Amino acid sequence: MPKIKLSEYATTTIKEVCASFNHNEGELINVLHQVQHKLGYLPAEVQELVAIELNIPVAKVYGVVTFYSFFTMLPQGENPISVCMGTACYVRGAEQVLDEFRRQLKIDVGETSADGKFSLNALRCVGACGLAPVVMVGDRVHGRVSPSDVKKILAECKDGCLTHN
Amino acid sequence: MMNTIQLKIDNKELEVPKGTTILDAAKRNGIHIPTLCHMKLHDMNIENKPGGCRVCVVDVKGRRNLAPACVTEAENGMEIDTHSMRVINARRTLTELIISDHPFECLTCAKSGNCELQQLAHDMGIREIHFEGDKSTYRKDTSPAIIRDPDKCIMCRRCEMMCNKIQTVGVLSAINRGFMAVVSPPFEENLDHSVCTYCGQCVAVCPTGALTEVDHTPAVIRALSDPTKTVIVQTAPAVRAALGEEFGLEPGTLVTGKMAAALRRLGFHFVFDTDFAADLTIMEEGTELLDRLQRHLNGDQTVKLPILTSCCPAWVKFFEHQFPTMIDIPSSAKSPQQMFGAIAKTYFAQKQNINRNDLVVVSIMPCLAKKYECSREEFSHDGNPDVDFALSTRELAALIKLANIDFHALPDEDFDHPLGESTGAGVIFGTTGGVIEAAVRTAYELQTGKTLQRINFEELRGMEGIRDATIDFDGLPIRIGIAHGLGNARQLLEDIKSGKSHYHAIEIMSCPGGCIGGGGQPYHHSNSEILKARQKALYSEDEAKTLRKSHENPYIIKLYEEFLGKPMSHKAHQLLHTGYFDRSTTFVEED
Incomplete structure (x- = not known):
């Protein structure tokens, strides 16, 4: 079996989160939610420890992680960009917005830029359909985004735009 | 009402x-x-x-x-x-949709003829698939015993249920969603990187060819046609009670004699019986039980009780992964398959004056984990395995059909000597409760020096997942536990660990029903009556035997006289006993 390598911080965090849910396996989704919030992503080793702490097979944890698009096994960029592809956003041109992000960042959906500054994801409805199409950068919501706004949004990000143009 | x-x-x-x-x-x-x-x-x-x-x-x-x-x-x-028309239309559409994302490989699929999707398409009269589009494709995964071909997975999740709920092994889970959803081990790793026990219960219930066994028949055919090799075969007890089903016979029909005849016609030079090795297992395991018991009664605090049976390779792998702190509790006796291999490639090879490298040992097993077991490193000698190939009951049936043998027309023939003689105790190894009943028959007589008044221990028989009984050893009450299905085994083990249960001996078999319900048996297609009929058949073969106690097997007595000395002798230890390994995930915390 592969050895699990985790930092002490990650180990403590996972154990604390699991303890806060009384190691209840029914809280798996909430546990993963909090662990991802604290550690940024859910690599295999993290899932192994969650499985041990909740006393469930790691196969089940992995099943849940791969089922919900919110969960990620890859580290996210400093500025995680999520383009809503829910029905309302989609019909108002979210796909073109997403394509523009891909073009400018030179990464695909689910990837992180080489310098770790940006990651790009598509997600389902964020509940702001009135603002469609919606883009989230971290916790910040941008509404009625058009492809021409993409450059500005990237430039607004604290560490500047990667595309240099 | x-x-x-x-x-x-x-x-x-x-x-x-x-x-x-x-x-x-x-x-x-x-x-x-x-x-x-x-x-x-x-x-x-x-x-x-x-x-x-x-x-x-x-x-x-x-x-x-x-x-x-x-x-x-x-x-x-x-x-x-x-x-109704509406129902039929809906059912046909659903079937077509499932098939539209399924490989059209029926002619070459290992499951052809036994596939429930194929049967459904036949019954629905599907002649054309009206839906065209992408097919989801995944990597194939081959392990020592089981092949996963997820392209053929229809997401019925039966395997997931068996693996998690019944066996509590927890290897298989549904992953991804929508079109790419499939059943997989964690992180889409291969089965041989997982805690899979190769019990094969996923294969036993898979409706399609998504989960099948590794096919050893080509290798066996090759060995049989090699003039430099002496090829011998051993047949596990549960096979004779199920093989007939592959030829249209009623479940529970014993085909011991026809099976021996078929193996001889296939070209095996000697047709032997794993039941012989089962008798040998009882000699070693029974003696070990009595030894531990005696030391325990003498106040030895270091002695480990209960003793757990170790015949089932899936069970062995299960405790190696899941209960690594308890690996010194199971009996150190090898399984009958491996005892047979060890004796065949020493005692028998010497008798025949054959080099072990020119002796090929094939076993016919109701089991898929046996394929894995014979590949374990500790069961080989200078790279030559004690058991070369393990065929499932289904593979044997395929071989017989391939060799144009009319199974029904075969006469009943006997096994060869010396490794083909067995007692009724060896036969019942194939059902839950059988190993411990066989052990009790011998241990009782060895311990008390008296002859058993009754040979049938009804209190040890049945289909309940966990059973227990106390057997009176002439004033000494021996507490016995039995579990079949790894989930039930886990429960018994947890009870031992927490000090809740106090057994002297426990029998564990991984498959529901024991080996009669093994992953290599003819598909039961969700009919538990078939398992019960096989169980009944084994007990009836036991009843029909003149000798029903392992220690009365004349060829076992001879084997000890000529070769091994006595049970648990130095030589017996070398050849018939083994050790177990901690296969748990090592959890390393680092900065």
Whole structure:
């Protein structure tokens, strides 16, 4: 079996989160939610420890992680960009917005830029359909985004735009 | 009556107990609604009904939507049509949609002829798939025993249910969603990187060719046609009670004699019996039990009790992964398959004056884990394995068909000597409760010096998942536990660990029913009656034997006289005993 390598911080965090849910396996989704919030992503080793702490097979944890698009096994960029592809956003041109992000960042959906500054994801409805199409950068919501706004949004990000143009 | 309800299915007035599903209500009354994902082994607490495939939909009068029969409870006054135009159209469309994302490999698929999807397509009269589009494709995964071909997975999730709920092994889980959803080990790793025990229960229930066994038949054919090799075969007890099913015989038909005849016609130079090695196992394991018991009674605090049986390789791998702190509790006796191999390649090879490298040992097993077991490193000598190939009951049937042998026309023949003689105790190894009953028959007589008044220990028999009994060893009460199914085994082990249970000896078999329900047996297609019939057959073969106690087997007595000395002698230890390994995930915390 592969050895699990985790930092002490990650180990403590996972154990604390699991303890806060009384190691209840029914809280798996909430546990993963909090662990991802604290550690940024859910690599295999993290899932192994969650499985041990909740006393469930790691196969089940992995099943849940791969089922919900919110969960990620890859580290996210400093500025995680999520383009809503829910029905309302989609019909108002979210796909073109997403394509523009891909073009400018030179990464695909689910990837992180080489310098770790940006990651790009598509997600389902964020509940702001009135603002469609919606883009989230971290916790910040941008509404009625058009492809021409993409450059500005990237430039607004604290560490500047990667595309240099 | 309060506890029954009345309903009409296909214009037939029926009365069924409250709580019955539409599917069961129909089935009880001779109406067979087709199913695909649903699976139920009656009386064995094994059921899979995710209600996912929708093939069993029926028309319920007054309802807007069609109802899945497997998960919809029958209600008083219901009027159900199981074959209206609407139902048939929906069922056909659903079947076509499933097939549209399934490889068209029926001619070459290992499951052809036994595939439930193929059968369904046949029964639905599907002649054309009206849906064209992408097919989901995945990596194939080959392990020492089981092949996963997820392209053929239809997401019925029966394997997941067996692996998690019944066996509590927890390797298989549904992953991803929508079109790319599939059942997989964690992180899409290979089975041989996982805690899989190779019990094969996933294979036993898979409706399609997504899970099949590794085929050893080509290697065996090659060995049989090599003039420099002496090829011998051993057959496990449970095989004789199931092989006939592959040739259309009633479940529970014993085909011991025909099987021996068929093996001889296939070209095996000697046809031997794993039952012989089962008798040998009892000599070693029984002696070990008595040894531990005696030391325990003498106040030795270091002695480990209960002793756990170690015949089942899936069970061995299970405790190596899941209970690494308890690896010194199981008996150190090898399984009958491996004892046979060790004796064949030493004692028998010497008698025949054959170099072990020119002796090929093939075993016929009801089991897939046996393929893995014979590949374990500790069971080989300078790279030459004690057992070269393990065929499943299904593979043997395929070989017999390939060799144009008319199974029904075969005479009954006997096994060869010296490794083919067995007692009734060896035969019942194939069913839950059988190993411990065989051990009790011998241990009782060795311990008390008296002859057993009754040989049948009914209190050890049955199909309950966990059973226990106390056997009176002439004033000394011996407490015995029995578990079949790894989930039940886990429960027994947890009880030992927490100090809750105090047994002297425990028998564990990984498969529900024991080896008769093994992953290499003819497919039971969710019919638990088949397992019960096989069990009955083994007990009847035992009854019919003159010798029914392992220590009375004349060839076992001779083996000890000529070669081994006595049970647990130095030589017996070298050849017939083994050790276990900690296979747990090592958890390393680093900065």
